[in-house]
Amino acid sequence: MNVKKAGVIGAGTMGAQIAQAISQAGVPVVLMDIQEENVRLGLETVRKIYQSRVQKRKMKEADASQKTALVTGAMDYEGFGEMDMVIEAVFEEMDEKRKVFSALDAVCPPRTILATNTSSLSISAMASVTRRSKQVIGMHFFNPVYAMKLVEVIPGLDTSPQTVSDVVAFSERLGKTPIRVQEGPGFVVNRLLMPYLNEAALALQEGAASPKEMDEAMKAFGMPMGPFTLLDMIGIDIAEKVSLILYDAFGPRMSIAAVLSELVRAKRFGKKSGEGVYRYDGEKDERLAGILQKIRKETGIVGTQFAPERLLLLMINEAAICLQEGVATAGDLDLAMVTGTGFPQEKGGPLHYADQIGLDVVLSELQRYSAELGPRFWPAPILKRMVGAGYLGLKSKRGFFSY
Ligand SMILES: NC(=O)c1ccc[n+]([C@@H]2O[C@H](COP(=O)([O-])OP(=O)(O)OC[C@H]3O[C@@H](n4cnc5c(N)ncnc54)[C@H](O)[C@@H]3O)[C@@H](O)[C@H]2O)c1
Structure with missing residues (x-):
């Protein structure tokens, strides 16, 4: 789908920045909020982001004012009959979001994709109040949107492959790095x-x-x-x-x-x-x-030791559990952490890093920490399985990735 017109619901921290990102790709966008003051502040945020780009010489003044003008404010759903894509970014409350989805379903044409920027709520539960659950999807942006490349793209139970590929393409058009993630708590x-x-x-x-x-x-x-x-x-x-x-x-x-x-x-x-x-x-x-x-x-717990590995092992282990559960591919899990948290690019992400340390070492360290600090370090079963089969990472030329 070629998105010619988009809407953003909620002009708060995220909504305003998402609207800015959409306008920067040259797409006209309506930024809607129920609070007049927040519409004003949202448009002000958009203007400021462009202003700062001009100041940093990343953009010409004329281009910035043209793009700024692509974002218009609204306090109702008038004009939503023309939208190809709407992204919801209201408070993180299921009832509020369901109200918005049901209103959008009534005013938007059948082709419109309805996305939510929720950080934690069920996309399928939002989709269930619409008659278009195939076209409802999660599109999780990160703050600050202008600096963070990652977008977690999260299909719900009914979301169609076409909707997923449309949203992946749209995210790329915004200059983002979309990663497909299975719906579940905390995404990746x-x-x-x-x-x-x-x-x-x-x-x-x-x-x-x-x-x-x-x-x-x-x-x-x-x-x-x-x-x-x-x-x-x-x-x-x-x-x-x-x-x-x-x-x-x-x-x-x-x-x-x-x-x-x-x-x-x-x-x-x-x-x-x-x-x-x-x-x-x-x-x-x-x-x-x-x-x-x-x-x-x-x-009564005092005097434990700190080492960077103590923190990193838990991230690696959770990534391994996600891989086991099919939450995302190994490559996407790593890319999500590099683009979404700034995990050092030269180390490639937690799973590439595990391959560099050696999966046998990761396994035995997790076992040692588990005995010392508790079962939160219990190794993901996939690690034992891989080590048992000689998948030791870089040194054996195969691990989470092949070398
Ligand atoms: N803040 C972050 O860093 C961040 C990052 C990723 C995702 N998110 C998610 O993005 C969403 C928005 O978060 P935020 O931090 O921008 O919130 P926010 O409180 O800054 O903004 C929410 C806006 O929604 C408006 N609103 C509430 N109900 C509305 C309705 N029915 N119709 C139209 N507008 C309505 C409010 O007036 C407010 O302006 C949440 O789901 C949150 O979990 C936030």
Whole structure:
């Protein structure tokens, strides 16, 4: 399908940026919100993104104003009878999203594809309130949209292959890297990233190292920023929400570190509230030590060791579990982590990295950590199977990939 006109529902953080990305590809887009002020702010965001591109000399002034004019605001569904594609980005609430999908189904022509930017909710459940579940799909963008290339493309139970290929093509037209992901909690990026971040939080509360030491170590590994800087940027409250969803789906291996919940309780949400794991007002932080002391007393777990592998092994293992479950291909799992989290490109992604370390080493390290720190490190069955068959990674010329 050649998308000639698109709509975005919800002019908040994501909606405005998605509308900007669509306009940049030359497609006229209507940015709709129920709050007049948010429509205004959304259009302002679009204008600012273009302005910054002009300032950085990435774009000519005339081109920027032409593209800015492609985005128009709306407070109702008038004009949605002409849409080829609509992307929903309202609050992360199923009832609200279902209301939107049912309204869109009534006003949009039969050809229109209805996509959702949900981070965690069931796409199939949204599709079920429409009469076009074949044309309903997940299209998960990452924040900030102008910088993040990844789009997780998530078919629901009924989504047709045609809709998938149309959305993949549309994402590519926006200059994105679309990756096809099976519908399931956390999709790929959040599912692999959260255990890594959570393990850093556990290491912190157990006194293994300071946030700064761990951030530095992961940057030395090649991550664009350390886990605590990232947690503060995402928002500890959002990270807690994602963790709870993952725990609900996968059980104890995704148990949330107490320190994250304690920080949320102390209203330390991260950068946006001026305080998270770090303080951003330049003052000395005396409260964090108190929070950590209290947790150590309650759990009795203290004095564990930190090594970058402690965090990375969980990401690798979850990637192996995803591969086992058919959530995505090995290549796409790696590409998702490189484009969606900045996993160092030269290491290729968690599965390529596992091949470099050696799958036998990954397996035995997971077993060692499992005995020491608990069953969240229990190796994915696929690892044992591969090692048993001589798939050891780079050194045996076959592992998750062949060499
Ligand atoms: N913020 C992120 O980093 C991020 C990243 C990926 C995905 N997401 C997902 O994107 C979606 C939007 O998140 P956000 O952070 O942009 O939210 P937000 O709170 O910034 O914006 C939501 C907007 O939707 C509007 N809205 C609510 N109900 C509406 C309705 N019925 N019709 C039209 N507009 C309505 C609100 O007025 C608000 O402007 C969520 O599903 C979220 O999970 C967010």
